[in-house]
Amino acid sequence: MGEPQLQSETVNRVQINPLRKKRNKSYSKLMKNKLAVCGGIFVVLLVVLAVFAPLLAPFDPTKQNYGQILKPPSATHWFGTDTLGRDLLSRIIFGAQVSLKAGLISVGIALTIGIPLGMISGYFRGFWDEFIIMRVTDAMLAFPSLVLALTLAAVLGPSLNHAMIAIGLVFTPYFIRLARGEVLAQREREYVSAARASGLRNFSIMMRHVFPNILGPLIVQATLNVASAIIAEASLSYLGLGTQPPTPSWGAMLAEGQGYISQAPWISIFPGLFIFLAVISINVFGDGIHDWLDPKLK
Amino acid sequence: MNDILSVNHLSIGFDHSYGHTSVIDDISFNIEKGQTLCIVGESGCGKSLTSLAVMGLLPSGGRIHDGQIVYKGQDISRKSQKELSEIRGKEISMIFQEPMTALNPLHSIGYQVSEVLRVHQKVSKHEAKEKAIEMLRLVGIPSPEKRFAQYPHELSGGMRQRVMIAMALICHPGLLVADEPTTALDVTIQAQILELIQNLKSQFDMALLLITHDLGVVSETADKVVVMYAGQVVEYGDTKELFTEPKHPYTKGLINSIPKMDEDTEVLPTIKGSVPSPDEMPMGCRFVTRCPFAMEICSKIKPPKITDGHEVHCWLYSSEDVKGENPSVDKV
């Protein structure tokens, strides 16, 4: 029965070969952590931009100035101006409000509906799982998502809030599927049987044992979907069903710039760049959270 | 020299971005023609890695740091993969623990057996098929003509292992490496497979390098045995002698801790603790953390090889006066 006593008795006498000294973190791991931190910093920066937009923006984002139409980046207008002479930097700062909101809230809606349904479906299986949840999600997934979002947004009426609900609902089946699949896999693991054999309640097995183990892939999927949601909001805005002009959103700005891509590329480049950076950093940050939640990688 | 394989001072380690870990530390043994040598030890002792090194199939990052593997007089440890592929399957063959994963699920078993033959010998497709069927019959697969077209998933575990054996032996190799070939099988099937391997071994006059954790299997099949612990050889010699007179405290502990069929014991003798992890390896004897007879010197200097009847690597048997006292060994 020696395992516990052993350390105290012998280990202090034993010399560990110094060559084999453990170096805990490999270089690549460290690099990954740095990336995640960078991503996190950028996400925080965007949030700060959005929250303090009125203080940070040099100009009024909706003020038109016909003397300054389609000006390239300069000392006064860092990112240039658009077709109505509005300052692009100010619009991007204010646009962060809309785009981040659209991205986070719609994914939030999808997560809150999708994860519980998916988990219940995967954990209990049976009639609900096979005939209702799976059929409904399959049917929803069979529609092209933009068409579905369009229909929903049109039914609800054009506004940013409605667009977010529509996008959230369209994303929900992906999370149901993912959560269900992950739960199905975890359910077969022996620790779930062991938890059942210990007499734990189904609810606490799901919450405390299964949920933490399926969180990783869900976080990765969620961060990817934040990106898609920002773009989806842009598409809906472009079609007049999302953000209403003159409120700036990155997606709408990107769409506006489309027609001027050769004369005034900055109109689309800067919003595009910010969408890209936001998406990448949220993604890297999500990945970092995933690793951070894994006790094995601590 | 009648040795078909001799492994001399072999050391294997893994390279990482931050340095390297030594896994196999200076092991030597040799197998004569037609002999069976077993490497026995618990998980993580490096027995499988040794067998893979003999095949030239070290996992990525693994590297032979020192020593030779001499097969029929030539050192194969420094050969290129291309040269090795000439030898593998033809001169040295291997069977694995898990026949389901070792067989390709997308090809029929007949194809897989005859493919080995076609790679190594210039034979026609028809001839290859005939030989494959004959081989399948030899390994005890009933109605091999029918089975030829079947796929691995249609066979039971025991049958799959027979197919593996057929694949391994179709070119009549001089050495068969078997890595835990019966661990995944039930005892009654294990008995069948071990008997089959023994029969084919004498029929083909080949040597067998058997890797196992089961001391019972060793005792019943091996001519010579290597006991490994944490990447080092602790004891090596003739099976009968080694089992009737084990010397190393680890070997003794291992034999004692198996529940016996012929006697009743209330409390099983155990070896305390568990194998240290690779980055906590002691400098001297690697067994020192678990050894009931550990002395001052054991944790500092690697034990010498002492040959008295058979080979044992332990300070207890050193004639040098280690500490001015020689602890009694009989108590183990």
Next chain:
Amino acid sequence: MLIKSETPEPEKILEVKDLKKFFDIKQGFVGLGHQTVRAVDDVSFFVNKGETLGIVGESGCGKSTMGRSILQLQKPTDGSVLFEGIELTKLKNGQIRKLRKDIQMVFQDPFGSLNPRITIGTMLREIVNTHHVVNKTESKSYVEELLEQVGLKKSYYDRYAHEFSGGQRQRISIARALAVRPKLIVCDEAVSALDVSVQAQILNLLQKLKKDYELTYLFISHDLSVIKHVSDRVAVMYLGQIVELASKEEIFEHPLHPYLRALLSAIPLVNQPKRERIILSGEVPSPINIPEGCRFHTRCPFAKDLCKQKVPAFEQKKDGHWAACHFA
């Protein structure tokens, strides 16, 4: 009045009667055709309080399914499981949960049976609190004590499963089973994944705990030497049925069923002269197509015509020695 009391009739803690567990496999496009896997096919036995009943058999013989059916982790298809006189198969989910306080299980896989995401302290404490084993305020010290009882350190409380070796994990699994102070523990291949030296440590621990806590074990294993070491009585399973059952001394000294005799002759032993080996031909038939007559006749070296036609009764051949064979 002065009559010396005979050894009291042992109290049955668990009684299994005609237990069956079948699985349906759907086939075809719409799942219309189906086949039935008869994993456990009419098994009856009992376990006395304080004893260890060993269940031995090869993979696929249904021994694990039987263990899970007894715990109601899988609902039995038919039959009854009486634990201290309570019929378990008829209990509702909530009642089964309460019952889990009395019957516990130790699983085979020391790697899969522990949740990788929570510390072992949290895991054990949750179980203790769910069953109100001790006061909530005392549960931490209770769990620490438990860790020491299974030979681990108190300080391991905050560690995750992956920080432990296989043997240590199995100690944690044992602590989990022990946490609720059960009366019966089902050990399903509890030492099979361990190296011999560690296996011996765990076997000794199980024996010690049995004494300390007056436990009863149902010990399922494929390893005859382990079964022989731990059991008081032994049942041998083949293809979903028990084919032989007797006290340990009796069954290993005088095995009756050809299957057990073959098993005994097939285990490789250290330092034993070569024995007469009964090599069984062929393989275990699929539990979907169970042979007519005696289930073992396809592999039995002594099979006669009778064996192919008539199912042998599982009957008492000697005092306390049961076997299902026409010629035993």
